Amino acid sequence: MNPPLTTSSTLSRRKFITGAAATGAGLMFLPKTKLFGANAPNNKLNIAMIGAWGRASQHYNWLKNENIVAVCDVDKNNLAKGLAEFPGATTYEDWRKCLDHKGLDAIICCTPDHTHAFITNWALNRDLHVFMEKPLAITVNEARAVRKKYLEKKSKLATQVGTFRHAFPNVTRVRDMIRAGAVGKIKEVHAWGTSRWPVPAGYAPAAGPVPAHLNFDLWLGPSPEHPYSPEYFRLGQRPGLGCQSYNKYWDFGMGYAGDWGSHVFDVAWNALDAELPQKIKAISDEKSNPAITPLEMSSLFTIPANSWRNEVRVVWHQGGKLPSVPAEWIDLEKFKSGVLFKGDQGFLLCDFDNRVLIPFGKDADLSYFAPLAKDKATPIIPSFFENWTSACKNGSPANTCCNFEYGSKMVETLALGLAAFRAGAELEYDGSTGRITNNEAANQFLTKPYRSGWTMEG
Numbered sequence: 001m002n003p004p005l006t007t008s009s010t011l012s013r014r015k016f017i018t019g020a021a022a023t024g025a026g027l028m029f030l031p032k033t034k035l036f037g038a039n040a041p042n043n044k045l046n047i048a049m050i051g052a053w054g055r056a057s058q059h060y061n062w063l064k065n066e067n068i069v070a071v072c073d074v075d076k077n078n079l080a081k082g083l084a085e086f087p088g089a090t091t092y093e094d095w096r097k098c099l100d101h102k103g104l105d106a107i108i109c110c111t112p113d114h115t116h117a118f119i120t121n122w123a124l125n126r127d128l129h130v131f132m133e134k135p136l137a138i139t140v141n142e143a144r145a146v147r148k149k150y151l152e153k154k155s156k157l158a159t160q161v162g163t164f165r166h167a168f169p170n171v172t173r174v175r176d177m178i179r180a181g182a183v184g185k186i187k188e189v190h191a192w193g194t195s196r197w198p199v200p201a202g203y204a205p206a207a208g209p210v211p212a213h214l215n216f217d218l219w220l221g222p223s224p225e226h227p228y229s230p231e232y233f234r235l236g237q238r239p240g241l242g243c244q245s246y247n248k249y250w251d252f253g254m255g256y257a258g259d260w261g262s263h264v265f266d267v268a269w270n271a272l273d274a275e276l277p278q279k280i281k282a283i284s285d286e287k288s289n290p291a292i293t294p295l296e297m298s299s300l301f302t303i304p305a306n307s308w309r310n311e312v313r314v315v316w317h318q319g320g321k322l323p324s325v326p327a328e329w330i331d332l333e334k335f336k337s338g339v340l341f342k343g344d345q346g347f348l349l350c351d352f353d354n355r356v357l358i359p360f361g362k363d364a365d366l367s368y369f370a371p372l373a374k375d376k377a378t379p380i381i382p383s384f385f386e387n388w389t390s391a392c393k394n395g396s397p398a399n400t401c402c403n404f405e406y407g408s409k410m411v412e413t414l415a416l417g418l419a420a421f422r423a424g425a426e427l428e429y430d431g432s433t434g435r436i437t438n439n440e441a442a443n444q445f446l447t448k449p450y451r452s453g454w455t456m457e458g
């Protein structure tokens with residue numbers, strides 16, 4: 001039933017179960033944790049929770065169906081909050097040590113964005129299933145490194161990027177409608193998020209001392225050195241919003257594109273069966289800033305044709321930029337975020353929960369479109385989180401809806417939009433090599449600097 005795991009911890013767990021069965025009553029007196037894990041009789045996963053508060057606190061409930069055996073956080077106060085929910089878990093300050101906790105099957109990681117690709121690849125190297133919060137990576141090269149590692153391991157490891165709105169029924173229905181031709185031949189797709197946030201001039205100046213409960217050096221992790229400032233923790237008291245204190249800085253994130261963009265762009269990406277873009281262009285009135293990601297920007301991607309549709313232009317708009325609308329009475333300002341599919345017969349406008357089909361033109365009689373019969377419709381994903389936990393347990397690990405092949409291509413594309421913004425030029429991209437082919441200098445924007453001593457290959 002379970003995929004064969006090859007970690008030494010699993011082997012020792014298997015040996016234990018065999019041995020325990022042989023010794024009969026001895027079983028009752030053995031430590032409880034030894035009985036858990038994906039291959040154990042009660043079929044719970046042994047999970048390490050890396051990043052114990054903030055977004056992590058929004059996962060506590062469903063995680064209580066599994067076995068949280070280790071909790072890791074660089075902030076003692078946050079570690080205590082996680083431990084209070086999962087008493088008995090072993091605590092860690094450094095995720096590199098936590099990943100070597102004996103008997104682990106999986107990790108869930110809700111740390112800041114700049115650590116995601118590192119923690120992912122270290123965990124995959126240890127044959128651990130991974131649930132990683134979005135964004136999966138913050139540069140093109142990180143996304144590609146994660147995908148490469150995942151593809152080596154995908155027959156045995158289940159992965160999920162935390163873009164949980166992917167499982168909202170409307171997202172599946174939108175996909176089915178586009179595939180069935182609800183807008184005719186698809187031409188262009190626009191996704192947007194209108195939120196704006198304060199834009200600082202640069203990295204925060206030193207404003208110490210570092211609070212005693214925080215290991216700021218480990219918080220920086222692979223990022224280049226920066227002095228401590230409470231600015232990077234300003235929203236940290238609001239679960240799930242703390243990331244907006246730091247993800248606008250290049251060293252700590254990819255701004256609004258990786259933040260809300262990860263969710264909204266996913267609706268378009270999913271409906272199109274999209275692959276890496278061949279051309280990328282960014283439109284913005286903002287100047288490139290060496291410290292801060294752009295706020296107001298549209299990035300345009302030429303996505304290649306596939307077996308069921310032509311080449312299509314996909315646009316991500318952020319910070320107030322919006323696509324043009326098919327009719328004046330459509331007020332996109334009222335959609336905080338959404339997706340507009342433009343085809344040769346009509347438009348489909350949607351957000352995560354709603355959709356409206358707008359046929360247009362003299363022949364807009366809908367005769368071109370046959371809605372899917374109920375029994376042909378794609379099944380709704382009952383639970384985004386169980387989609388991952390059951391894949392960890394049931395031997396079909398690649399079947400998660402937002403696995404790292406899917407998720408890495410999507411975030412690589414969003415990161416390419418930022419590279420085009422920084423290069424100030426239209427870019428041609430070769431997805432097979434990960435190189436920009438028409439502008440050598442722009443390749444510098446596919447990566448970022450790291451502190452020495454930190455490697456993704458740990």
Ligand SMILES: NC(=O)c1ccc[n+]([C@@H]2O[C@H](COP(=O)([O-])OP(=O)(O)OC[C@H]3O[C@@H](n4cnc5c(N)ncnc54)[C@H](O)[C@@H]3O)[C@@H](O)[C@H]2O)c1
Pocket residue numbers: 050051052053054055056072073074075078079093094095110111112113115133134135162163164218219221235236239240241242243244259
């Ligand atoms: N899927 C979603 O809807 C969603 C929503 C909110 C946040 N997120 C993502 O979750 C992540 C965390 O966001 P947040 O708002 O909770 O941020 P946050 O900074 O408020 O919380 C991060 C937590 O991780 C801890 N931490 C920081 N560095 C660590 C390290 N190196 N090792 C271990 N623990 C560390 C912090 O102390 C804190 O407890 C971000 O990547 C964000 O994009 C996803």
